[in-house]
Amino acid sequence: MGDEAVVRTAALSKSFKGTVALRDVDLTIERGEIFGYLGPNGAGKTTTLRLLMGMLRPTSGRATVLGQDAWQHAVDVHRRVGYLPGEPALYGKLTGHQHVSYFGHLRRDPDNKSAARLAARLDLELDRPARELSKGNRQKLALVLAMMSGPELLILDEPTSGLDPIVQQEFHTLLREHTEAGGSVLLSSHVLGEVQRVADRIGVVRAGRLIAVERMADLRVKSLHHVAARFTDEVGAEEFSSVDGVRDLVVAGPAMTCMATQSALDGLLRQVTRHRVVDLDCAEADLEETFLAYYGGGDHDAT
Numbered sequence: 001m002g003d004e005a006v007v008r009t010a011a012l013s014k015s016f017k018g019t020v021a022l023r024d025v026d027l028t029i030e031r032g033e034i035f036g037y038l039g040p041n042g043a044g045k046t047t048t049l050r051l052l053m054g055m056l057r058p059t060s061g062r063a064t065v066l067g068q069d070a071w072q073h074a075v076d077v078h079r080r081v082g083y084l085p086g087e088p089a090l091y092g093k094l095t096g097h098q099h100v101s102y103f104g105h106l107r108r109d110p111d112n113k114s115a116a117r118l119a120a121r122l123d124l125e126l127d128r129p130a131r132e133l134s135k136g137n138r139q140k141l142a143l144v145l146a147m148m149s150g151p152e153l154l155i156l157d158e159p160t161s162g163l164d165p166i167v168q169q170e171f172h173t174l175l176r177e178h179t180e181a182g183g184s185v186l187l188s189s190h191v192l193g194e195v196q197r198v199a200d201r202i203g204v205v206r207a208g209r210l211i212a213v214e215r216m217a218d219l220r221v222k223s224l225h226h227v228a229a230r231f232t233d234e235v236g237a238e239e240f241s242s243v244d245g246v247r248d249l250v251v252a253g254p255a256m257t258c259m260a261t262q263s264a265l266d267g268l269l270r271q272v273t274r275h276r277v278v279d280l281d282c283a284e285a286d287l288e289e290t291f292l293a294y295y296g297g298g299d300h301d302a303t
């Protein structure tokens with residue numbers, strides 16, 4: 001039981017009248033992990049999540065959620081999964097409490113205590129009608145509804161959109177508590193920054209294809225450094241470009257800047273110290289920059 005996959009897709013594909021939204025996606029999410037599903041707008045994230053929730057039928061391939069076929073057993077999957085849609089549907093006239101009671105009954109689990117606790121953690125008042133709530137507070141209410149019955153798996157489409165940083169942090173703590181209690185999480189985002197502190201692994205989807213799956217810990221090891229050096233005399237680019245792991249090299253007269261992987265630093269510094277150094281700067285790039293250098297192409301936030 002312990003290590004069984006909670007999500008498994010095999011060559012999962014979906015086309016909408018000629019538009020290929022998703023192509024041959026093989027994705028496995030293990031029990032107990034937080035998986036960040038990343039990609040620019042239109043990449044296919046929502047389509048994937050809707051396929052997992054049995055709301056769309058695959059054009060080919062299949063998706064299994066908690067051991068059940070997502071399309072054939074959509075009702076069971078819905079009962080066992082906490083789902084936050086990209087655009088949560090709330091009832092304008094109903095208060096937060098009324099939503100909790102209504103969705104609790106639908107799930108045959110009107111666990112209001114848990115909802116109240118979640119709302120307090122997220123700093124949300126449950127006694128106002130949904131139509132009076134700000135975008136961020138509507139999102140919080142939708143999160144409470146997705147999480148309140150303690151589902152085994154949370155599938156969350158852009159859950160932090162509209163949340164301020166402090167609430168985001170609390171939300172991440174809630175997700176961690178969820179996995180510590182044996183639950184699993186799949187959450188989508190279009191920026192790494194929103195998931196990098198909380199995800200165990202990330203998958204990158206681009207134009208309908210899953211182009212990379214990576215442990216966050218491994219991405220950190222691959223992290224890039226900015227290196228800048230000034231020398232007393234002119235230097236040649238080839239001295240530095242020959243070092244494995246050096247990229248974005250610019251040499252102008254007596255100055256050199258580049259990006260370098262951690263493993264390239266030793267070789268690079270050996271080349272640097274062959275000259276008289278006037279100034280040297282080396283700083284780790286943030287993870288977002290590393291991520292974009294490997295997978296980005298600069299359009300991570302494109303619309």
Ligand SMILES: Nc1ncnc2c1ncn2[C@@H]1O[C@H](COP(=O)(O)OP(=O)(O)OP(=O)(O)O)[C@@H](O)[C@H]1O
Binds near residue numbers: 020041042043047086
């Ligand atoms: N019901 C639909 N009918 C036709 N095309 C669709 C439909 N749903 C999605 N698509 C198309 O499938 C592709 C993937 O869309 P999807 O919503 O899955 O992307 P996304 O990664 O979730 O993007 P976003 O971050 O903007 O939500 C897009 O080209 C989109 O236009």
